[in-house]
Amino acid sequence: MKLxxxxxxxxxxxxxxxxxxxxxxxxxxKLYFIPTASDVEEDKxxxxxxxxxxxxxxxxxxWYSLKLKTREQVKRELADADVIWVNGGNTFYLLDIARKxxxxxxxxxxxxxxxxxxGGTSAGTILATxxxxxxxxxxxxxxxxxxxxxxxxxxxxxxxxxxxxxSDEHRAMLQNQPHDLPIYALADGTAVEVNGDExxxxxxxxxx
Numbered sequence: 001m002k003l004x005x006x007x008x009x010x011x012x013x014x015x016x017x018x019x020x021x022x023x024x025x026x027x028x029x030k031l032y033f034i035p036t037a038s039d040v041e042e043d044k045x046x047x048x049x050x051x052x053x054x055x056x057x058x059x060x061x062x063w064y065s066l067k068l069k070t071r072e073q074v075k076r077e078l079a080d081a082d083v084i085w086v087n088g089g090n091t092f093y094l095l096d097i098a099r100k101x102x103x104x105x106x107x108x109x110x111x112x113x114x115x116x117x118x119g120g121t122s123a124g125t126i127l128a129t130x131x132x133x134x135x136x137x138x139x140x141x142x143x144x145x146x147x148x149x150x151x152x153x154x155x156x157x158x159x160x161x162x163x164x165x166x167s168d169e170h171r172a173m174l175q176n177q178p179h180d181l182p183i184y185a186l187a188d189g190t191a192v193e194v195n196g197d198e199x200x201x202x203x204x205x206x207x208x
Contacts, residue, residue, distance in 0.1 A: 001156055002117045002195055005125040007163040008188035015057050017202050018187070021117065021193060022083065026058030026089050030082045033061035036097055037089025037123040050087050052122055061085065070101025078106060085116045086124025088163075091135035092144040093122045095153060108154055118156060121165045125192075126183040130155045130181065134162060138173050142173070157194050169204065174208050183208040 006014065022029050031054065038047045050149045054061045068072070078084060084107055086094070097102050112118035118128060123142070126132050131151040157180055162174055165185040174183055177206045184192050190203030201207075 001109055003111075003128055003156055004117070004119040004193050005128055005157075005161060005186070006024055006119070006121050006191040006193060007165065007186040008046075009121045010053040010057050010187045012056075013189060014026055014191050017191070017193060017200075018057060019062075021119075023117070024060075024082070029059055030080055031061050031119075032078055032081050032084050033060050034047055034064055034066060034086045034103075034124065035089075036066040036152065037091065037094035037161040039067060039089065039097075041089050044090055046122075054085070056079050061136065062142060066097050066101050066103055069101045069103075074103050075106045078110065078116075080112065081116050083119055084110065085111070085119040085126055086121070088122025088124060088130065089147075091123040091126050091132045092143045092146055092148055094127060095132055095151070096146040096148050098127070099150075102155060111154075111156060118154075123184070125161050125163055127153050128156045129190070130158065133191075134160050134177075134179075134183070137162075137177055138170065140169075157192075157199070159192070159199070161186055161192065164188060165206065171208065175191055 010018050111118045133151050160183045162185045165187045185206040190205045193200045
């Protein structure tokens with residue numbers, strides 16, 4: 001599996017490793033951009049910023065909202081993807097919708113078995129891990145307004161990810177939370193890249 005997991009999409013310092021991650025010229029890559037986590041957010045500036053970042057890297061992202069899709073549509077319409085990029089917003093809402101429309105099973109198969117690459121920003125990064133509980137930790141956490149109890153996620157990589165990490169605000173909170181997996185704390189402008197069993201960090205990523 002190949003993953004590129006960010007806190008704030010493709011800032012200029014991440015562009016070179018991102019382009020290598022794509023595995024082919026950026027202009028030839030069919031990247032489906034999933035903005036669904038932002039459906040419940042009033043301010044969507046970060047969605048535009050992510051699209052701008054991808055376009056600045058030479059990618060022409062394909063906007064693909066999961067809401068109102070069926071599993072059959074998701075399976076058919078994402079079948080030709082080279083990269084599936086899941087953007088930020090509310091992680092609980094994202095998981096709820098992704099599960100209801102069959103995205104979890106479809107993308108799990110595409111990434112594990114079909115060679116499709118997975119990229120994430122914020123909520124999309126957390127979705128790649130075993131569960132999304134960390135999205136609800138701390139004072140500035142996502143709210144679970146959809147009321148889901150099953151927080152299991154895609155489980156592509158056996159780590160947890162804290163996004164938008166600020167060491168002075170988050171380190172003690174993370175260290176005091178019970179957890180069995182290492183936490184990769186991603187400040188904006190940093191990323192975790194996964195290539196099979198290898199995990200590489202880009203930027204000053206703290207591991208707690």
